[in-house]
Amino acid sequence: MNDLPTDLIRVVLADDHPVVLAGIRALLNADPWVEVVGEATNGGEALPLIRSVAPDVAVIDVSMPGLNGLELTERLTGECPGTKVLVLTVHEDAAYVQPLLKAGARGYLLKRSAAEDLLRAVHAVATGGVYLDPSVAGHALGDGSAAAAGPKPAETGETLSPRETETLRLIAQGLSNKEIARRFEVSVKSVETYKARAAEKLGLRSRAEIIRYAASHGWLDALTLR
Structure with missing residues (x-):
């Protein structure tokens, strides 16, 4: 690990669907400046993993057993402030977007946009920015x-x-x-x-x-x- 670039983005993935997890991993592994340092299949596994490896970015699903995405985001914001949360989900209504942003998520990306935009979103939140999927940006304005x-x-x-x-x-x-x-x-x-x-x-x-x-x-x- 010591010979890796200092600006390498270390990422942990959390999703309870193995096929989705494999697809996300493949997308991230295509970028030489991104390293997947851990994976979890539920929120309960993800929290101690992220505490342990302290990634730059946690890419998490909303609907997971154990801790759901909202609960996990709240815990990470309080306990692991150095880790930026990027939510990757199928949900695009305001009922999901607003609470997650309020909980501290730095990015919200729809799974259907992942092939084109996942790497862009990871880089954006890792460097201190905010990434909102264009399809949900309007929902971030609220009802x-x-x-x-x-x-x-x-x-x-x-x-x-x-x-x-x-x-x-x-x-x-x-x-x-x-x-x-x-x-x-x-x-x-x-x-x-x-x-x-x-x-x-x-x-x-x-x-x-x-x-x-x-x-x-x-x-x-x-x-x-x-």
């Missing part, structure tokens, strides 16, 4: 109740400053406050202030709502197309 969760800029009468806009955009793309502060060459406290002001102006109360806002304004388009 009618989510749309009413907070006032729009036009309703508040306030507009974002360029720095506030850029802060929200980078947060939606998965960067931490520390990474944004380094990019802006300011303190982390300043970034927190930009974020708080922007969120207050837009009525956004969570990272999931920031992502929905970002998707509605095309801020994630570059991520889903690269």
Whole structure:
């Protein structure tokens, strides 16, 4: 392992269908910069495996015995913050997309898109970005109740400053406050202030709502197309 490139992306797979697992593995093995370091056939197996090998990315199914994908995502976000979660599933309705993003998933890809987009999605989340399958990006905007969760800029009468806009955009793309502060060459406290002001102006109360806002304004388009 020591002779591998330092930017090699280490991945753990979790899916309860052996044929699907084999197909995902084959797709990832085609990329010399991706290494599959473990596989699990249910959420209960996946959690200790990911704790043990600390991969860069965990590619997980939603519907698994033991811990399901949502429960596993919540546990990984809290216990393994260095591992980015990419959900790979057949489900494309908002009932699945929104809770998983809220739980901390950095990517959501439909299995029918895997042949074309899996490697792209893995690279995106591994480098700190967010990847939403184009077919589900609209669902990340939420349903009618989510749309009413907070006032729009036009309703508040306030507009974002360029720095506030850029802060929200980078947060939606998965960067931490520390990474944004380094990019802006300011303190982390300043970034927190930009974020708080922007969120207050837009009525956004969570990272999931920031992502929905970002998707509605095309801020994630570059991520889903690269």
